[in-house]
Amino acid sequence: MDVSTVTGTAGNQTSSTAAPQTVDYQAFLRLLVAEMRNQDPTAPMDSTEYVAQLASFSQVEQSVRINDKLDQLLAAASLSQAGGLVGREITSADGSVSGTVSQVKIYSDGVVATLEGGEEIVVGPGVVIR
Structure with a gap:
């Protein structure tokens, strides 16, 4: 529901x-x-x-x-x-970051993959997983 x-006054609704x-x-x-x-x-x-x-x-x-x-x-x-992402190769949507996933963090608004080199990629539209 x-x-x-x-809210308002008589002169200004x-x-x-x-x-x-x-x-x-x-x-x-x-x-x-x-x-x-x-x-x-x-x-x-x-x-x-x-x-x-x-x-x-x-x-x-x-x-x-x-x-x-x-x-x-x-x-x-x-x-x-x-x-299922751990150990797989992932590339960011813009293609600037790429590597093998070492760990995955799950948040209420999405998933973040941490690569072996320490970089993080938000898993979402346009991300390539091999």
């Missing part, structure tokens, strides 16, 4: 967009419990509505679990690919 804020906010698993649980706790006792929530919200809760829970598993799979694939 994206949330944006609007301006708007600014805040950073997008998402409802995570814990926030969803808090909202559901608060809704159940604050419902009108003389007109309780319809049972079909309650079942629909429980189904939504289950769907959110499964989505969170799937995302966690996908993150684990991506991390394992990155490690496997990075390990």
Whole structure:
């Protein structure tokens, strides 16, 4: 759910967009419990509505679990690919640096190969690996 804020005065209307906010698993649980706790006792929530919200809760829970598993799979694939670079010859995208990979460092935003001579190459588009 994206949330944006609007600020301004009567004479000068301006708007600014805040950073997008998402409802995570814990926030969803808090909202559901608060809704159940604050419902009108003389007109309780319809049972079909309650079942629909429980189904939504289950769907959110499964989505969170799937995302966690996908993150684990991506991390394992990155490690496997990075390990395959060691001992191979690599050339930078501009062709200025070349050599045999002695070690690989994995960062959240990419992979950096360290050559036997100490030079480092960011593994990305245009890099040649032999």
